[in-house]
Amino acid sequence: MMSVNFAVIPAAGLGTRFLPATKAMPKEMLTLVDKPLIQYVVEEAYEAGIDTVVLVTHAAKPSLENHFDRQFELETELELKNKLTLLGLARNTLPQGMKLVSVRQGKALGLGHAVACAAPVVQDNSFAVLLPDVICYHRQRNATAQLVADFAHHQVSSIALQAVEPSAVTKYGIAGLNHNSEITQLIEKPNIEQAPSNLAVLGRYLFTPSIFAELAQTQRGVGGEIQLTDAMHALLNKETMRGVVFDGEVHDCGDKLGYLAATLTFAKRHPELGEAFSQLISSMNKY
């Protein structure tokens, strides 16, 4: 039985949908209340039992690696002042026991290309992929943990799916499933009539290492980019892939409105700020 120890987090993109914020700052460092997006997804992988993160990053984004490294000057200062809670926050950005490896994607040639950049680290292992601008929330079991649990039973690749409004299928990759939850079709941004379901690909995947061979064969597709979806189609012709329907919250934080909605939701739920924030919002509604 193979287990899942690696999570690949592609974070080398240009983040154009969020300009000007992302001109000099990585989109993945945008903050949801008090933590950058990248930390949420690293924690999601950790909670799913994964112990090694492979961060695919770019020369212009050193803050991503720095966030998970030690910062001695800051730590020494906080130690001297005996600010232990703050010290904990500064120190524990990477969950205990988690290893982080980073690889570079010199040029943003697409999501498929970014995932392929992790192959020398992941090698012959099954692995999860988490898009760091998609932030999920579930009270019991996060989306990656659900994929890992599915893998423990079936030992095949899987994609997390989320039910969307039928009229919104045109914006997403949509999957058709058979009664065994195996993927029968995968269509990028279908017409409403074409769509095999309203189950959208949400940004969490689990792949057997066979995906690397498919990515190596994948030509540039839409937008001149090497598309992960194209490699998934090729894999689907050879191996069973499963769809796992996630019933928690999904926020697209790479989109300005999605990010604002996530901020509101996470702030209201925050253990220390939640109550005061909710009061603030209701007092604002008076005007």
Ligand code: UTP
């Ligand atoms: P997105 O398409 O949402 O990110 O890719 P983007 O290209 O940075 O953003 P926009 O569309 O221009 O606003 C999802 C994830 O994949 C990474 C991105 O960093 C993002 O976290 N990615 C995308 C790469 O690592 N390399 C790429 O070539 C493309």
